[in-house]
Amino acid sequence: MANQVQKLSYVDNKLGVSLPGQQTTRVIYDSVNATAGQQFFQFFTNFAGKTEFQSNLTTNKLDSAESMVIKSVQIIMGSALCNLADHLNLNITVGNQVVLKDFDPSFNATNRGVAYDRLHSGFNSNTNLEVRLLTEIVIPPQVNFKAELQTSNPLLALNDDVTIIFKGYGRIFSAGNSF
Amino acid sequence: MGMSAQDKMLNVASRLGLTTLKDMQGTTRMVYDSQTTAALTHTFFKGASQRAFPLSNVGANGNQFQVNEALLVEKIGFFVPTGADGISYTGLAGVGVGVKFDFVIGNKTVIKDATCELGGEQAFYSDGAVASSVIDLEGVGILIPPQVEYYVIAKCYGSDSRLASSQRLGCYLFGTGALLNFNTTI
Numbered sequence: 001m002a003n004q005v006q007k008l009s010y011v012d013n014k015l016g017v018s019l020p021g022q023q024t025t026r027v028i029y030d031s032v033n034a035t036a037g038q039q040f041f042q043f044f045t046n047f048a049g050k051t052e053f054q055s056n057l058t059t060n061k062l063d064s065a066e067s068m069v070i071k072s073v074q075i076i077m078g079s080a081l082c083n084l085a086d087h088l089n090l091n092i093t094v095g096n097q098v099v100l101k102d103f104d105p106s107f108n109a110t111n112r113g114v115a116y117d118r119l120h121s122g123f124n125s126n127t128n129l130e131v132r133l134l135t136e137i138v139i140p141p142q143v144n145f146k147a148e149l150q151t152s153n154p155l156l157a158l159n160d161d162v163t164i165i166f167k168g169y170g171r172i173f174s175a176g177n178s179f
Numbered sequence: 180m181g182m183s184a185q186d187k188m189l190n191v192a193s194r195l196g197l198t199t200l201k202d203m204q205g206t207t208r209m210v211y212d213s214q215t216t217a218a219l220t221h222t223f224f225k226g227a228s229q230r231a232f233p234l235s236n237v238g239a240n241g242n243q244f245q246v247n248e249a250l251l252v253e254k255i256g257f258f259v260p261t262g263a264d265g266i267s268y269t270g271l272a273g274v275g276v277g278v279k280f281d282f283v284i285g286n287k288t289v290i291k292d293a294t295c296e297l298g299g300e301q302a303f304y305s306d307g308a309v310a311s312s313v314i315d316l317e318g319v320g321i322l323i324p325p326q327v328e329y330y331v332i333a334k335c336y337g338s339d340s341r342l343a344s345s346q347r348l349g350c351y352l353f354g355t356g357a358l359l360n361f362n363t364t365i
Contacts, residue, residue, distance in 0.1 A: 085267065086233070086266045086267050086268075087232065087233030087236075087265070087266060087268070089232055089233075089236060097204055097358075097360060098204075098358060099204055099206055099358065100206055100207065101206065101208065101356075101358055102210075102236045102237075102238065103207070103208070103209055104209060104211055104236055104351070107209075107256065107258070107351065107353075111308045111309045112258070112268075112269050112270035112272070112273065112309060112312070113270035113271065113272050113309040113310050113311045113312045113313070114256050114257075114258050114268075114270045114312045114313060114351075115313070116209070116254060116256075116313075116353050124308070131207075133206075133207040134184065134207040134253070134354065134355045135185075135205040135206055135207050135355055135356075136205075137205075137206070150232065152232065152233035152265075152266040153266055153267075
């Protein structure tokens with residue numbers, strides 16, 4: 001089985017990305033400031049007016065020499081009432097391809113004993129969870145991507161922040177060889 | 180052993196004549212279904228297309244995957260909805276029950292009379308704070324191929340008393356999956 005380094009190289013090569021780049025660990029995130037009762041969120045689609053702590057991207061694609069593998073997805077809910085322990089529905093799309101479909105990450109929230117993987121679960125938090133993916137999902141350079149999250153709990157308050165974070169192996173631009 | 184989840188998916192797909200599954204999008208997948216009326220016996224995923232989110236996430240396809248979509252089940256978990264709306268849920272520890280279940284794919288029972296004992300597998304978890312409601316399948320897992328119906332029949336029982344227990348119940352299947360991709364995997 002290919003590991004994430006091999007898979008990233010394989011996909012990049014298939015797409016004609018020949019630059020070697022600096023290998024790195026990549027974290028990208030986006031935060032949505034909610035309206036009261038909002039139950040559907042789109043991430044990595046709108047970056048206007050966001051601070052550097054709300055999103056570390058300015059467009060919904062990686063630069064021409066950058067790519068990454070999503071190995072882990074973390075979600076943080078800035079709400080006391082609408083929590084991540086209730087059923088969720090997460091979809092991630094890269095290009096026109098749905099790469100994570102109707103996934104419910106809520107099982108990794110809190111310590112109810114139902115987590116997919118307790119090593120990466122949210123322990124006793126119902127506002128912060130992480131899911132380690134079993135497969136490497138590549139975001140190639142210059143390809144749009146987005147995440148859509150639906151909550152079942154309608155109690156989100158005005159101005160609560162919902163943040164999604166992708167973590168994994170990646171490549172960033174390097175003018176020469178790797179350092 | 181040495182076989183990965185992906186290897187097993189491709190091996191089974193090849194034997195079933197699914198020659199294009201190897202070109203599909205690899206993913207991490209889970210499906211779940213829940214029933215919020217307490218009962219002694221629950222059948223999950225059959226008829227789940229009638230149960231909308233948050234009761235189930237299988238959608239219109241119900242208890243079978245689309246063409247070239249599949250799931251290698253690596254973990255089976257059970258949970259207990261706390262209300263009739265199915266929004267919130269707890270683990271088996273919340274009601275102190277275990278679950279005896281059969282898992283059927285097509286016309287074949289692939290897991291027979293197994294139990295998800297309350298607190299089993301505790302040693303495999305890092306926190307160990309709450310009794311587990313999840314079992315890891317031994318070996319690599321079991322593949323649900325495309326367009327084949329699957330379901331789980333489950334019965335709750337008191338973990339200590341070993342008596343039948345009427346409960347609300349839900350079930351999830353988690354593992355490595357494949358999603359339909361018309362071109363090549365990215």
